[in-house]
Amino acid sequence: MKELNKSIRSFAEERGWEQYHTPKNLSMALAVEAAELMEIFQWMTPGECMNLTAQQKVHAGEELADITIYALRLFDVLGIDPESAVVDKIGKNGRKYPSGKGSGVE
Amino acid sequence: MKELNKSIRSFAEERGWEQYHTPKNLSMALAVEAAELMEIFQWMTPGECMNLTAQQKVHAGEELADITIYALRLFDVLGIDPESAVVDKIGKNGRKYPSGKGSGVE
Amino acid sequence: MKELNKSIRSFAEERGWEQYHTPKNLSMALAVEAAELMEIFQWMTPGECMNLTAQQKVHAGEELADITIYALRLFDVLGIDPESAVVDKIGKNGRKYPSGKGSGVE
Amino acid sequence: MKELNKSIRSFAEERGWEQYHTPKNLSMALAVEAAELMEIFQWMTPGECMNLTAQQKVHAGEELADITIYALRLFDVLGIDPESAVVDKIGKNGRKYPSGKGSGVE
Known part of the structure; x- marks a missing residue:
């Protein structure tokens, strides 16, 4: 993900978009x-x-x-490592929804 | 990302959530x-x-x-490689917004 | 709707919220x-x-x-009459999707 | 709002859209x-x-x-009177955020 992060950052910098890329706007x-994305599926069974x-x-x-690109861009703007954040969150979600219960839905 | 993908898939399988994880629901x-995420920033200057x-x-x-986890999960359900998809989309976005113009905003 | 509009405006004014109620934030x-709202239905069949x-x-x-309250509030901030806007839009949608075709989906 | 509600319902019926207008899809x-709507404002100061x-x-x-049309349509599908629902919710929000505090933000 580090490589992707870098090329997403360069992409924004080359276009002078840093000023627009506040956490709120992102x-x-x-x-x-x-x-x-939802629009594709909204009327489907x-x-x-x-x-x-x-x-x-x-x-x-x-x-x-596009969603992933903006997520990686915002991780970068916030100075958070995406991979650790995802691994940590999977761990936290696992404690919230222990496996073996089956019927639980997020 | 492949490793993350696998652990996200196992997470869903261990909880019997595959049935809920249709593209529409995801x-x-x-x-x-x-x-x-937006709620954190909505009233901020x-x-x-x-x-x-x-x-x-x-x-x-x-x-x-959480956004990244669901994005990776949906890439997996659709059978699309996330890394190639992101690299391809950065290329496509680059053709749509050539650099050196500066003022363009997505 | 005019009455509702007024009481929603007073509600914001009494709390000093006008400064937060920009079109972007709303x-x-x-x-x-x-x-x-979607969260209620997201995993349902x-x-x-x-x-x-x-x-x-x-x-x-x-x-x-809550959605309707914010919509009426934003109509008010923009100085647009909600009732005319809705009637006009139903007319416009009707020209885009003529009836009697049946199979069309928005 | 009752008049609007009726014309929105007829609009859907004339096009055979009732089958798509489940609460989840709406x-x-x-x-x-x-x-x-947000897209209009997303990069603005x-x-x-x-x-x-x-x-x-x-x-x-x-x-x-369009937002108001879908909100009225879903109120109708759920059999809820929009005007009472909005008046009741303003009352409930008023108890949650008493006026005269000023600094509170929803």
């Missing part, structure tokens, strides 16, 4: 991208969303990539 | 987490969101981690 | 409330979300009310 | 519209979002109208 951009066309799958992958 | 979960307390920063890091 | 607050418990229904109604 | 549609062009204002009014 959190909005993330939510906007998350909504664009559970069955339909499990059987995407090739084009829908490519589209979903691109929206997911 | 896109909703992502948007809900993105909103929880630009200056305030650049000067977070240690506690706010930890909180933001945890919400960002 | 759009974020709206999105956060929309996510809280289509059947489950059509058969809410009394408590879930009350909860959904409260989140919807 | 909550997603609401969140997608809220994100489209506080000053800029207070000085919209005529075109930006019209655009914001249309997105707000």
Whole structure:
């Protein structure tokens, strides 16, 4: 992820976007991208969303990539290591939802 | 990212959550987490969101981690490699917003 | 709606919240409330979300009310009459999706 | 609001959209519209979002109208009266944030 982080940072710097990339604005951009992803699935039945066309799958992958790019960008702006943060959060979620209960839903 | 992907998949499997993890539901979960991140910043001025307390920063890091976990989970459910998807999307974004223009905003 | 508008405006003024109620911040607050509504339904099957418990229904109604309050507040801040805006938009949507086609989805 | 409610219901019925208008799907549609509203403001400074062009204002009014339409539609699907729900929620919010404190933010 460190390599990705660096190229995302350069991308913003080369375009003079640092001034726009405040935590507040980046959190909005993330939510906007998350909504664009949701838009693909919003009127689908559970069955339909499990059987995407090739084009829908490519589209979903691109929206997911944009979400990941903004998440990595915000981790970088906040000075937080994404990999440790994710590993720590999986551990914390595991304590909140111990396995072997099965029926629990986040 | 492959290692993270695997541990996120195991996490869901151990809890019997695969049935809930359809692309539609995961896109909703992502948007809900993105909103929880936004909630931290929503009433802050630009200056305030650049000067977070240690506690706010930890909180933001945890919400960002949840977003990243759901993004990796959905990449996995769709059978898309996250790293290639991100690298490809950075390339595509670069063609859409060539550098050296400066004033353009996504 | 005019009466509601007025009491929502007084509510904000009595608490000194006008300074926070910029269009940008209110759009974020709206999105956060929309996510809280979604959270109620996110892991439900289509059947489950059509058969809410009394408590879930009350909860959904409260989140919807918060969304409506913020929407009316932002209409007011922008100086736009909500009723005309809604009537006009229904007309515009009707031209975009003519009836009698049936299969179209927004 | 009753009149609006009725014309929104007819709009959906004339297009055969009732089947898509489950509470879950409508909550997603609401969140997608809220994100489209946010997109207008996401890179603006506080000053800029207070000085919209005529075109930006019209655009914001249309997105707000779509949000209000979906909110009224979901109130209708749930069988909840929007006006009472909003009045009740203003009362509840008033008890949560008593006036005269000034510094509190929702």
